[in-house]
Amino acid sequence: MRHRFFSGGFGATIGSFGLLSLVLAALSLWALMGASAVRAQDAAAEKPAEKAAEKAAEPDMELPPEEPAAPPAEAESGGGAAADAPAAAEQSVLGWFYSALGPTYSITFFGLSFALVALIVMNLLAARRDSIVPVVLVEGFEQQLNEKKYQEAYEVAKNDESFLGQVLSAGLAKLSAGYPQAIEAMQEVGEEENMKLEHRLSYIALIGTISPMVGLLGTVDGMIRSFRVIATSPTTPKPSQLAEGISTALITTLIGLMIAIPAIAIYNILRNRFARLVLEVGIVSEGLMSRFSSVGGATKKS
Numbered sequence: 287m288r289h290r291f292f293s294g295g296f297g298a299t300i301g302s303f304g305l306l307s308l309v310l311a312a313l314s315l316w317a318l319m320g321a322s323a324v325r326a327q328d329a330a331a332e333k334p335a336e337k338a339a340e341k342a343a344e345p346d347m348e349l350p351p352e353e354p355a356a357p358p359a360e361a362e363s364g365g366g367a368a369a370d371a372p373a374a375a376e377q378s379v380l381g382w383f384y385s386a387l388g389p390t391y392s393i394t395f396f397g398l399s400f401a402l403v404a405l406i407v408m409n410l411l412a413a414r415r416d417s418i419v420p421v422v423l424v425e426g427f428e429q430q431l432n433e434k435k436y437q438e439a440y441e442v443a444k445n446d447e448s449f450l451g452q453v454l455s456a457g458l459a460k461l462s463a464g465y466p467q468a469i470e471a472m473q474e475v476g477e478e479e480n481m482k483l484e485h486r487l488s489y490i491a492l493i494g495t496i497s498p499m500v501g502l503l504g505t506v507d508g509m510i511r512s513f514r515v516i517a518t519s520p521t522t523p524k525p526s527q528l529a530e531g532i533s534t535a536l537i538t539t540l541i542g543l544m545i546a547i548p549a550i551a552i553y554n555i556l557r558n559r560f561a562r563l564v565l566e567v568g569i570v571s572e573g574l575m576s577r578f579s580s581v582g583g584a585t586k587k588s
Contacts, residue, residue: 386533387537387541388534391538394500395497395541398496398497398500399545402490402545405489405490405493408486410556412483412486413556413559415563417448418450418563418564419563419570423442423443423446423450424450426442427574431577436458440459443458449479449563449564450567452475456472457469465575465579468578472572472575476564484560487556487560490552490556493545493546494546494547494549494553495546497541497542497543498539498546500542501538501539501542504534504537504538504542505535505536506535507534508535509531512528516528
């Protein structure tokens with residue numbers, strides 16, 4: 287037993303300490319390598335600084351010239367323009383757009399674009415054939431009617447959340463009162479579902495209408511800023527001062543149109559698709575329910 291203990295437990299303990307020692311050694315080696323790398327980087331960074339300090343100290347030993355040449359005014363103005371040009375070139379297009387729009391217009395256009403993308407995705411999902419006139423529902427419903435399983439057909443239509451499923455389930459639910467009442471119930475549900483589709487789609491048209499108006503507001507605001515600079519400046523204002531208001535005016539108009547144009551185009555495309563699919567719902571539902579045209583008021587759905 288002791289031999290097993292020493293060979294098992296003690297050996298495992300020794301192995302654990304050995305593994306721990308290897309891990310600690312590896313960590314120590316990694317720390318030393320990292321420290322040496324940091325020292326090497328610091329030394330490399332100190333060398334250019336020392337060289338720059340030495341170069342800066344060298345001219346102090348020399349005597350200044352008796353008559354230093356003054357730079358001409360044109361050279362000074364050219365140097366200032368050359369210094370401003372790289373600063374303007376370094377600013378990105380997005381940064382320039384944001385500085386021209388400001389936080390108010392930036393948040394407004396971002397909210398409009400985000401809402402537009404969300405509404406487009408929602409309406410595209412709703413405009414699928416499976417969401418309005420699913421072929422599987424038509425085949426399954428017709429099969430149940432052919433087998434004269436009217437209760438099962440009603441369950442199939444009721445459990446389907448599509449446009450056609452809601453219309454067919456409403457018609458079968460009112461079939462016990464008669465065929466005309468069933469058709470009337472189907473029309474009411476169809477109008478209600480169609481109104482839901484139109485309301486969701488109309489928000490895209492609303493964004494397409496509001497975006498150019500926000501752009502026009504920014505145009506007027508930017509021009510007012512530019513004319514205010516001209517009116518309040520005692521001297522001739524610099525072009526850069528006028529460019530701030532003009533850039534606000536033009537960029538707000540540009541972004542407003544960039545949001546409005548695709549919004550209006552997608553609205554019209556989806557509206558035509560919804561109209562075609564809703565018409566198909568009416569044709570298919572009346573065709574499936576036409577076999578009950580002779581049903582009287584005393585007939586029940588099951």
